[in-house]
Amino acid sequence: xxxxxxxxxxxxxxxxxxxxxxxxxxxxxxxxxxxxxxxxxxxxxxxxxxxxxxxxxxxxxxxxxxxxxxxxxxxxxxxxxxxxxxxxxxxxxxxxxxxxxxxxxxxxxxxxxxxxxxxxxxxxxxxxxxxxxxxxxxxxxxxxxxxxxxxxxxxxxxxxxxxxx
Numbered sequence: 001x002x003x004x005x006x007x008x009x010x011x012x013x014x015x016x017x018x019x020x021x022x023x024x025x026x027x028x029x030x031x032x033x034x035x036x037x038x039x040x041x042x043x044x045x046x047x048x049x050x051x052x053x054x055x056x057x058x059x060x061x062x063x064x065x066x067x068x069x070x071x072x073x074x075x076x077x078x079x080x081x082x083x084x085x086x087x088x089x090x091x092x093x094x095x096x097x098x099x100x101x102x103x104x105x106x107x108x109x110x111x112x113x114x115x116x117x118x119x120x121x122x123x124x125x126x127x128x129x130x131x132x133x134x135x136x137x138x139x140x141x142x143x144x145x146x147x148x149x150x151x152x153x154x155x156x157x158x159x160x161x162x163x164x165x
Contacts, residue, residue: 025100029068030055031108032086032150039129040147041111042138043075046125051138053105053147064104072108076127077118083107086153087146089162105150 030053033041042051054075058067068082087105119127132151136144142164149160 025102026097027058027064027067028056028101028103029058029064029071030103030105030146031068031072031080031082032105032147032154033072033080033108033111035111035113035129037129037131038151039131040135040151042128042130042135043119043124044126044128045123047123048140050140050143051128051130052140052143054108055105065106068104068106068108075120075124077120078111078115080108080111083109084154085159086150087160087162089142089146089164091142091164103146105146107150107154 032053035041041054043054044051054072055068056071056075058064059070062070064085065082069079072078072080072082084107085104086107087103089103089105091101091103093100113129117127119125130138132147135147139147145162145164149162152158153160
């Protein structure tokens with residue numbers, strides 16, 4: 001990788017040094033799971049005031065698909081196939097989160113309400129299937145934009161990019 005010095009040809013930078021100087025960011029995943037009526041599965045973390053989609057932060061060297069599958073199993077006690085990417089969202093750094101965040105929202109399918117869900121007791125207080133028109137009242141603003149985008153992407157066979165300013 002070239003590095004310029006005043007009046008000289010570019011100098012080669014060792015890859016380790018070049019990569020170390022690049023900015024970085026966090027990555028998180030979520031799963032859109034609906035029931036047969038189209039209600040959206042939300043979880044209530046015990047460390048937040050609002051409900052959210054099942055999911056969480058990626059582990060080191062974990063692909064988004066593998067992280068989504070892991071989070072579904074950890075949080076809900078079930079294994080579901082992780083389908084198509086529905087939404088990718090980017091959010092800038094915040095005071096409480098010093099790096100930008102890229103969020104991958106995958107289609108995890110339709111679940112029969114009779115399926116036994118075992119919420120992760122260490123992190124979750126509850127789960128519920130919520131009608132799409134009621135979801136916005138229960139989630140944070142950044143999640144509120146993702147859910148209708150994911151439902152639209154699922155119905156249209158597309159992927160939506162939702163950058164936040």
